[in-house]
Amino acid sequence: xxxxxxxxxxxxxxIVDIIARAEDDFLVRENIIKASMNLIDADRAEHLYAVMGxxxxxxxxxxxxxxxxxxxxxxxxxxxxxxxxxHLGEIFTHDIRAIGVNYGTKPLAGPPPTARSMIFVTPDGExxxxxxxGACVELxxxxxxxxxxxxxxxxxxxxxxxxxPRAKDAFRLAAEIAHANGQKVSITLSDPFCVDRYxxxxxxxxxxxxxxxxxxxxAEVKSLYETSDLATALSSIKQxxxxxxxTRSEHGSMVVNGEELIEVPAHEIDVLEDTTGAGDLxxxxxxxxxxxxxxxxxxxxxxxxxxxxxIQHIGPRPQVELKDLLAQSGI
Amino acid sequence: xxxxxxxxxxxxxxIVDIIARAEDDFLVRENIIKASMNLIDADRAEHLYAVMGxxxxxxxxxxxxxxxxxxxxxxxxxxxxxxxxxHLGEIFTHDIRAIGVNYGTKPLAGPPPTARSMIFVTPDGExxxxxxxGACVELxxxxxxxxxxxxxxxxxxxxxxxxxPRAKDAFRLAAEIAHANGQKVSITLSDPFCVDRYxxxxxxxxxxxxxxxxxxxxAEVKSLYETSDLATALSSIKQxxxxxxxTRSEHGSMVVNGEELIEVPAHEIDVLEDTTGAGDLxxxxxxxxxxxxxxxxxxxxxxxxxxxxxIQHIGPRPQVELKDLLAQSGI
Numbered sequence: 001x002x003x004x005x006x007x008x009x010x011x012x013x014x015i016v017d018i019i020a021r022a023e024d025d026f027l028v029r030e031n032i033i034k035a036s037m038n039l040i041d042a043d044r045a046e047h048l049y050a051v052m053g054x055x056x057x058x059x060x061x062x063x064x065x066x067x068x069x070x071x072x073x074x075x076x077x078x079x080x081x082x083x084x085x086x087h088l089g090e091i092f093t094h095d096i097r098a099i100g101v102n103y104g105t106k107p108l109a110g111p112p113p114t115a116r117s118m119i120f121v122t123p124d125g126e127x128x129x130x131x132x133x134g135a136c137v138e139l140x141x142x143x144x145x146x147x148x149x150x151x152x153x154x155x156x157x158x159x160x161x162x163x164x165p166r167a168k169d170a171f172r173l174a175a176e177i178a179h180a181n182g183q184k185v186s187i188t189l190s191d192p193f194c195v196d197r198y199x200x201x202x203x204x205x206x207x208x209x210x211x212x213x214x215x216x217x218x219a220e221v222k223s224l225y226e227t228s229d230l231a232t233a234l235s236s237i238k239q240x241x242x243x244x245x246x247t248r249s250e251h252g253s254m255v256v257n258g259e260e261l262i263e264v265p266a267h268e269i270d271v272l273e274d275t276t277g278a279g280d281l282x283x284x285x286x287x288x289x290x291x292x293x294x295x296x297x298x299x300x301x302x303x304x305x306x307x308x309x310x311i312q313h314i315g316p317r318p319q320v321e322l323k324d325l326l327a328q329s330g331i
Numbered sequence: 332x333x334x335x336x337x338x339x340x341x342x343x344x345x346i347v348d349i350i351a352r353a354e355d356d357f358l359v360r361e362n363i364i365k366a367s368m369n370l371i372d373a374d375r376a377e378h379l380y381a382v383m384g385x386x387x388x389x390x391x392x393x394x395x396x397x398x399x400x401x402x403x404x405x406x407x408x409x410x411x412x413x414x415x416x417x418h419l420g421e422i423f424t425h426d427i428r429a430i431g432v433n434y435g436t437k438p439l440a441g442p443p444p445t446a447r448s449m450i451f452v453t454p455d456g457e458x459x460x461x462x463x464x465g466a467c468v469e470l471x472x473x474x475x476x477x478x479x480x481x482x483x484x485x486x487x488x489x490x491x492x493x494x495x496p497r498a499k500d501a502f503r504l505a506a507e508i509a510h511a512n513g514q515k516v517s518i519t520l521s522d523p524f525c526v527d528r529y530x531x532x533x534x535x536x537x538x539x540x541x542x543x544x545x546x547x548x549x550a551e552v553k554s555l556y557e558t559s560d561l562a563t564a565l566s567s568i569k570q571x572x573x574x575x576x577x578t579r580s581e582h583g584s585m586v587v588n589g590e591e592l593i594e595v596p597a598h599e600i601d602v603l604e605d606t607t608g609a610g611d612l613x614x615x616x617x618x619x620x621x622x623x624x625x626x627x628x629x630x631x632x633x634x635x636x637x638x639x640x641x642i643q644h645i646g647p648r649p650q651v652e653l654k655d656l657l658a659q660s661g662i
């Protein structure tokens with residue numbers, strides 16, 4: 001790729017995670033869909049916090065985690081996302097800047113407050129998210145810094161951005177600027193239920209060339225094509241987008257590049273603690289490799305390496321310098 | 332001990348921890364005394380946060396951690412400590428209640444805000460704390476709920492309470508109520524520099540019988556008697572207090588009970604991640620044993636078990652149910 005100021009710009013819902021352990025029967029009792037992102041309103045947020053166990057707070061947000069992972073790998077990353085001018089907003093802003101990401105989206109003055117997601121981690125390490133979007137609903141085209149988009153080799157969006165009302169307008173504007181400057185546009189499908197909400201729009205973005213690179217896990221790509229068969233989904237996606245990276249948890253990942261199919265095994269881990277951020281960090285590693293002109297096989301390996309780090313501890317962002325892990329890995 | 336509504340009441344500075352990893356040279360550059368609690372003002376807090384890496388937030392405060400540990404062991408615990416009526420105060424209140432601790436101290440309306448401690452964890456797992464006391468400076472005798480003190484087998488205080496101006500008055504009132512009701516009073520010396528600030532007062536409390544049980548680590552007990560020799564410190568402390576538990580990191584702990592000296596080895600751990608909360612959780616385990624009429628040897632073992640859990644992850648409170656660990660341990 002051409003030389004640019006940023007390897008990757010990521011755009012998403014700026015969220016602080018509130019993380020607690022819970023048993024599976026708690027999820028059932030509280031009507032939380034397991035392993036998914038459940039959108040909640042302020043009243044439901046208050047209720048869930050009241051019944052939640054002791055928690056820790058950590059900056060999150062899917063694309064925010066990806067930007068943090070890129071910076072930790074030694075990449076140059078920028079981020080757009082909306083917080084409010086409140087304490088959680090300060091925490092979010094501090095953490096993403098402290099890891100080295102360029103972040104300057106203007107915070108929202110006054111209500112609603114900064115978004116938070118209450119994440120319940122079950123004994124199997126799976127995370128079930130309950131997100132109150134708060135200030136994220138105000139992200140719009142006015143938050144797109146055209147210079148940063150133009151200077152980023154890849155601009156990467158969360159599918160979750162289709163939930164707030166005006167973020168998709170920001171997406172369309174940024175995608176146009178990126179392509180006008182010869183840069184790439186990428187999106188993650190985020191969540192199978194998110195795909196279910198916006199299937200038609202996501203397919204349209206792929207088919208009309210707005211999106212060049214897709215990230216999805218197995219459940220999301222199956223949801224996209226409404227099939228229970230992965231092979232069917234893969235044969236469909238290669239018609240619709242130039243490059244797709246499909247994550248498959250402990251089965252590693254697949255890269256679909258036209259007729260080429262690359263399979264890479266998962267990195268070994270000691271203990272699965274918390275899957276939060278796994279897909280986000282895979283995207284970080286893959287995009288870092290892509291921006292640095294590595295082979296697609298290497299991109300998938302770097303993605304797997306970054307994902308393996310984040311699932312071995314509580315919290316959605318790396319706790320060690322991923323660039324050191326990458327250097328040691330020999331990838 | 333007699334049957335009471337609470338096993339232990341703990342009293343301390345109510346603090347939310349902001350935890351990040353750092354290298355040793357960062358501590359040197361920022362003039363942070365390693366492995367200690369550094370008191371800071373609002374300006375210094377702002378500066379340190381600006382230079383701090385990405386962090387996670389977790390409820391802390393020494394005595395708060397001890398109360399959380401007691402509850403996690405299955406004990407009945409209560410807590411007094413002052414937060415402000417702000418977001419960090421809500422987090423603190425949620426977390427301590429969610430783990431099962433009785434907590435009803437009235438929050439402070441308006442400034443200063445809830446206390447926070449920026450904790451830098453170095454690669455050796457050692458924590459160096461930088462505490463802005465905020466709302467803690469307003470804790471006073473009016474926050475002592477006499478019924479709870481009277482109903483607690485042990486009332487336990489942080490030495491750190493000598494830093495805010497009026498908390499020691501709360502301590503004296505509560506100690507009087509406890510003794511008037513036939514209950515025990517305990518204090519942790521908290522930190523070698525804290526001992527240095529209040530040595531005379533701490534010795535007076537021990538010698539005049541205000542305190543029945545002392546917790547200290549090796550550095551603190553040496554600081555108390557201004558000696559570099561542990562044996563000298565031990566022979567002094569047995570003159571000054573009825574029961575003392577001395578923690579010695581990987582060397583385990585010692586219990587000084589008049590002429591009796593009990594030594595208990597440390598529990599084995601896999602990886603030392605973060606020592607924050609080690610002493611607090613030792614006290615939790617020891618006091619749980621004491622309140623349940625276990626032998627002093629068992630008390631020290633339960634303390635070591637609880638400390639071993641908390642140092643194997645980031646954050647100062649248990650991440651698993653300590654009562655399950657205790658049941659499995661055979662202690």
